[in-house]
Amino acid sequence: MVAGRVLVAGEGGGPLLRLDHAISFWGGVDPVTGTICDPRHPDFGASITGTVLAIPATVGSSSSSAIMLELLREGTAPAAILLARADAILALGVIVGRELGYNGIPIVEVPVEQLACLEQGAPALVSATGVVTQPES
Amino acid sequence: MTLDLTPYERAMLSGSEGDATAMAMRIVVSAAELLAAPRLVEIRSAHIDGCLHHGDGGVEFAERLAEGGGRVAVDTTLNVGALDLLHPGVVRADAQKTAMARRQMDAYVRMGAKPTFTCAPYQVGHLPGVGEQVAWGESNAIAFVNSVLGARTERYGDFLDACCALTARAPLYGLHLEENRAATVVVDASLVPPALRERDVFYPVLGTWLGLEVGRDISAIVGLPESVTRDQLKALGAAAASTGAVALFHVVGATPEAPTLDAATGGLAPVRKVALTGEMLRGSLDRLSTATDAAGVDAVAVGSPHFSLHEFEELTRLVRGRRLVMPFYACTARDTLNDLEARGDAAILRDAGVEIIVDTCVVVTPILPASGGVLMTNSGKFAHYGPSNTGYEVLYGSLEDCVESAVAGRLVRDEEVWAW
Numbered sequence: 001m002v003a004g005r006v007l008v009a010g011e012g013g014g015p016l017l018r019l020d021h022a023i024s025f026w027g028g029v030d031p032v033t034g035t036i037c038d039p040r041h042p043d044f045g046a047s048i049t050g051t052v053l054a055i056p057a058t059v060g061s062s063s064s065s066a067i068m069l070e071l072l073r074e075g076t077a078p079a080a081i082l083l084a085r086a087d088a089i090l091a092l093g094v095i096v097g098r099e100l101g102y103n104g105i106p107i108v109e110v111p112v113e114q115l116a117c118l119e120q121g122a123p124a125l126v127s128a129t130g131v132v133t134q135p136e137s
Numbered sequence: 138m139t140l141d142l143t144p145y146e147r148a149m150l151s152g153s154e155g156d157a158t159a160m161a162m163r164i165v166v167s168a169a170e171l172l173a174a175p176r177l178v179e180i181r182s183a184h185i186d187g188c189l190h191h192g193d194g195g196v197e198f199a200e201r202l203a204e205g206g207g208r209v210a211v212d213t214t215l216n217v218g219a220l221d222l223l224h225p226g227v228v229r230a231d232a233q234k235t236a237m238a239r240r241q242m243d244a245y246v247r248m249g250a251k252p253t254f255t256c257a258p259y260q261v262g263h264l265p266g267v268g269e270q271v272a273w274g275e276s277n278a279i280a281f282v283n284s285v286l287g288a289r290t291e292r293y294g295d296f297l298d299a300c301c302a303l304t305a306r307a308p309l310y311g312l313h314l315e316e317n318r319a320a321t322v323v324v325d326a327s328l329v330p331p332a333l334r335e336r337d338v339f340y341p342v343l344g345t346w347l348g349l350e351v352g353r354d355i356s357a358i359v360g361l362p363e364s365v366t367r368d369q370l371k372a373l374g375a376a377a378a379s380t381g382a383v384a385l386f387h388v389v390g391a392t393p394e395a396p397t398l399d400a401a402t403g404g405l406a407p408v409r410k411v412a413l414t415g416e417m418l419r420g421s422l423d424r425l426s427t428a429t430d431a432a433g434v435d436a437v438a439v440g441s442p443h444f445s446l447h448e449f450e451e452l453t454r455l456v457r458g459r460r461l462v463m464p465f466y467a468c469t470a471r472d473t474l475n476d477l478e479a480r481g482d483a484a485i486l487r488d489a490g491v492e493i494i495v496d497t498c499v500v501v502t503p504i505l506p507a508s509g510g511v512l513m514t515n516s517g518k519f520a521h522y523g524p525s526n527t528g529y530e531v532l533y534g535s536l537e538d539c540v541e542s543a544v545a546g547r548l549v550r551d552e553e554v555w556a557w
Contacts, residue, residue, distance in 0.1 A: 007171045022352075022381075027522045031192055038525040040427075057352070059382050063189060065294030070192035085353075088168050088308075089294040095167045096296045099160060100197055 002114045004082065006130040008094045010106035012080035013125040014050045016118050016134065019043050022057035025064035025071075025090065034076030052124040052132070053078035054115045058087050068093025072102040080105055080126040084112040108132065140169050141176040149304055157207030157248075161300035168297050169308035178309040182211050182265050183302035184258050184282075185250055186274030187295045188218040189501055190238035198296060199244035202303065210305035213250040214258035216275045217443075218242040219502045222254070223471055223495050229503040250302065254496035255470035257371065257443040259286065262472075267393045270313055272301030276384075277442045277518065280374030283385040285367060287393030289313050292384045312385055318394060319403030320357035320387050325412040327360030330557045334362050338535035338554060340369040341517025343413075344376025344383075346421040350411070352381035357401035359389045368445055375442050376517025415557050422555060425520040425533035428511045434532060434548050435510030437461075437539045438499045440468030441518040446476055451536060452491070453482045461490035461543040464506060468498035490543075500526045513548070515539050 021042050023029070030037040034049035048071075058064060068090050071077035081090060086109045098104045108130045118124065119137045126132050142150070150166065152159045169177060187199060219238040221227050230238070246252050253261050256275050265271045265288035273282050273290045274297075282288045291311040293301065301307045311317055324347065326334060333339050347356060365388060377383035387395035395401035439452070444467050452467060467486065469477075474495050477483040486493060499505050500522050505512065512529040514520055515536045523531040534542070534550045541549040 026191075027525045040524070057382070059348070059352070059380065063186060063191065063295055065296050066187070066189070066191040066195050069194040069198070069296075073192060073194040086172065088172055088297060089292065091171050092164070092168060092294045092297050095164055096198055097194070099164065100194065100201065102194075 002110055002117065002132045004108035004110035004130040004132060005086070006106070007083070007086055007091045007109055008104065008107040009128055010104050011126060011128050012052065012105050013123065014052050014079035015121055016054060016124040017046065017048060017051040018054040018115060018118060018120050019056065022059045023055060024059050025067040029067055029071070031067050031070035031074050031076060034071065048078045049076045051078045052080045052082065052126060054082040054118060056084045056112055056115070058083070058089055064089045065093040065096070069097050072097040072104070077105055081107045082110045082115060082132065083107060084110065084115055140166060140174065146177060146306060155206040157202040157205030158303050160205060161202065161207065161303035164297065164300040165304055165306055165308065172308050172310045174308035174310040176309050177306040178270050178313050180211055180270045180272045180301055180305055180307050182263065182269070182271045183209065183213040183298055184216065184263065184273040184275060184278050185213060185245060185298045185302055186216040187299050188215050188242045188245055188254065190219040190234065190241050193237055195295065196237050196241045196244070199241050202299065203244040203247045207248045207303050209249040209302040211302060212263070213302045214253040214261070214263045215245055215250045216254070217256050217497045217501060218254050219497060221494055221496050227494060227504055228497065229507065245299070248303070253470060253472065255443045257445070257470065260443065260445050260473065261470050270307070272298055272307040274298035276378035277371070277375035279384050280378045280386070281371055283312060284374055284387065284392055285370050292382065318355065318385060319405060320355045320401045321408040322351050322354050322356045323398065323402070323407040323410045324351070324356050324358045325360055325410065326358055329360065329413055329418070333554060333557065335364070336535065336554060337369055337372065338515065340372040341376040342418055342422045342425065344373040345380050345425060345517050346417055347373070347386065348377040348379060348381030348383050349421065351383065355385050355387070357387040357389055357395055357398055359398060361388050361391060363390055365391050368448055371442055372517060376521070379518045379521040419555065422533070425517060426531060427524050428530035428532050430548055432511050432530060434463065434513045434542050436464040436466070436505055437513045437543045438466045438468070438505070438519055439515055439536065439539060441498055441500060441516040444469040444473065446473055449473070449477055449482060452540070453485050455537060455540040456489035456491060457485050459489050459544055462546045463543050465491050465543045466494055466499050466504065467491050468494045471495040505529060513539050513542055
């Protein structure tokens, strides 16, 4: 069990997809397919849809908020996002989505060493209070 | 921690300035809460990175604000959109997508933002002063306004920049606060051969390295020549903000918050010191080309960030009276094109085969030939985003290399400049 700080409240669950490298959603994630589309990213081709996506850092373009919004609109978003370091850019996409009436997802800040404790691929649940559990681990 | 709002801010939140301002204020407040800001800060200017059509959610957001009576409350410029409004037809997009992209750009203009449609607003007269609080989007513009102009912004994303513009408020945190602007990493460029330090081609490579190695930390770079130009610093920042979350760097002796190394570090000892080596630069240089030298060149693109008048002067000098044998795109602001037309340089460039793109660029919207292939560029940002956004492989070189390659129809690149 890992307890993080809630950035955007909500609940969600899915297989844990932990990225080892920082990512820019703009230029790095295709919102139509929900896959990582930067050929230079080690997880190129992986689908983030429905996952509990753990990200060590976000980099690059501020347009990543818009990609986050499109992921929600297209129904290709992760089920939850765990960020090693609080960042307004992805959270903003979710906050704006809420204003526009789209289904939101939780975003939780979890220190990088705790992210490393989570089991890759195993089902994970994120609670409204920012607690991440992996019942099968 | 609870967010402390002034009576006027609370009134905006409850609708005193209309529905759009109330919605914008809700978003600013949500952002401030998640960033744990103690209060909001009044801003003087904004640059909105919300005109690019990534999908219809962005249109819905902008039109919701515009229909709710939204008006920008500060000087506001607009970033690139997905269309070249002055040259319709250069962008390959279906009619429905074009119409949505147009609606998105129009909604921001209706709210009173200036139709600059450029990622380099600092080249069309949007020049906040040292210490001024602003809210800017677009990663290269953020790096430039903080580092080169010494104004204060955090890294704003799409939507929050627009909400700040409507409310004239931003969360007070991060780089808005003087104590967070000191360098913790010192980068020593004094071992780099002086001739290389003078060259434009050096700066995107330095920026690429800086983004990868320093990332979000703030650096003070020593050893750059006093003659370092705004275009070189623009290229440095754009590349650094592509490979890392670089929002502020200091160049000792050149940028406003770094008259001395001591000033840049706030008088504190740096956490880390790095001396640039040839090996470090070579690694970053290699990263900017994904195609092999033997792959050939199918098109050239320059102007990310948008080309300045000075960069166009250089390009005009290089292509005057010559013939480029492959597509050659130069992306810029419509205001800069006006100046080029007035001085006659636009005609010289077009005669040589340069296609001038305004309001957008070739990496954010489909302009390059659909056949694909290899794109040559002098831009670290194009080299970084080109493969994922366009499907083209990339080759990096100087502006001279780009022109010589486009004239010869094959890769011509001066490798000597990197020998040290």
